[in-house]
Amino acid sequence: MSDTVLNVQSLTAGYVPGLPILHDVNMRLGRGEIVAVIGPNGAGKSTLIKAIAGLVLVEEGTIMLGARNLVGIRPDEMAIFGIAYVPQTNNIFRTLTIRQNLMLAAKRSDGLVDDLIERMFTLFEILRDKQLDKGGKLSGGQRQMLAIAMALVAEPTLILMDEPTAGLAPKVAEEILALVQDIAEKGVSIIFVEQNVKAALRISNRTYILAEGRNQIDGSTQELMEGQVIKEIYLGGRRLETS
């Protein structure tokens, strides 16, 4: 497939030294590719995303961004490498206005910021109308949009999204997913965690299934759709080892 942007190899990581949550996880992401991560609650999906973002302790393995190993790089330095992380919760600042949130997220501080923010408002008209409101006033869907806009305004090459559609009405969730596809089409690579298996399989190029902190299977979305794997994992049946 396309050239590899991110390559996670044999990743063992967790919150407490000696008590890893992720065991020997592998994952690959190509340029402009959308990769979905699915799995039951507590599987370690968020932990995997956070590990890439530099927020959890990596005990073993590598996270290669091109030729550079991201392990040990501070979370606040990730932005320099073009990585944007949209957390599962608390992904916007409620006490700042919409516009201030965007200005904070923009890496530049020159005159181009206004242009960039303007572009976000074209993408999300609703945010333009509310730009002077505090973030705390937004609905769930609007909040997710702002969070994604904040990621985009930093002009990243790789976006990590943790359940961008969680808790949203189906219609709003669709909008967000469509947006994720649009972003990827512009050449930005995306890893996103999704609870809705069908949606994940539909919009992603490839899907990784995580359970109990281990890869279960990965492969093209097509293969997964046809296989029994997902059903088995979610129903607690036989578990497949990493393929």
Added chain:
Amino acid sequence: MIGIVSYLVFFLTMGFVLSIAVLGLNLQWGYTGLFNGGVAAFFGAGAYGVILFGGSNKAGQLIGFGLPYPFAVAGAVLLAGLLAWIVGLITTHLRHDYLAIATFGVAIAVENFARNAEPITGGAKGLRGFERPFETVINDPFWFNLAYLIFVFVVLIIVYNILENIGQSPFGRLLRAIREDEVAAQSLGKSPARVRLQAFIFGSMIMGLSGALYATFYAFISPQDIVPILTFQIWSMLIVGGSGNNKGAVFGTLIVWAGWVGSGWVLTQFAPVEMQLYIGTIQFIMIGLIIVLTLLIRPKGLLPEKLIISRSVARVKPE
């Protein structure tokens, strides 16, 4: 009559001096969420600093540089900043409760240093012999105090404006973001540790400035002026006024200061003789009560933090 006026002058001078310290605390707590439990230490560094740098050298005393007043004040402010820098580095990440405990400890240490390092600080007797600027020019105490009041007021206005500008600047935005959610701010490429350290140092320097103005007014400083209760007084002023709001900080200072002075007067006038000894204690209890009541009844203070709209936003108002 002149008695009342000169009392008013004294009241306002101290009110404005304390307001400056409360503004410094507002930068740390209100803007950044840094719990400084040792305001007295940084206030004290400034207070001792101005006399050490500006006072004349005397027998038995190691320091006393006799610098011109502006340099003495600058030295005092830098001393407070240096102390904050050291404290900030030790408590590396300046996390909430640790910072509170560490700074409280620092305040105790500074007070004890002042009490015991006699060759430098004059020990329990404190430091005297400081010649206040223009004291020889305006030699009537009343007019001198009035002029000093105006000077302190101007300094307060300057500090207030600087802080308002910071509040609306990208740096102020960043402070608020970090206060709200550190991890999220970090994920946006911001370094909370560095930003917090900057806010801590700058806020402490403002406290040092307040201390310098305080010591200048009395031309005297002693360990008694920097006891831990000062920290709580400053805190109560910020809490009553409304943290996060600079106007609230000044307003709260004047109200609590009026309450403090007023209650002292009422108690000395009307409390039975055998209670007179405990006036200070009664006032301490009142401070505690004011903090608790404000937190219960009006947790955001009299003038709560308002939405800050930065200037560049004001320009692009939709429609």
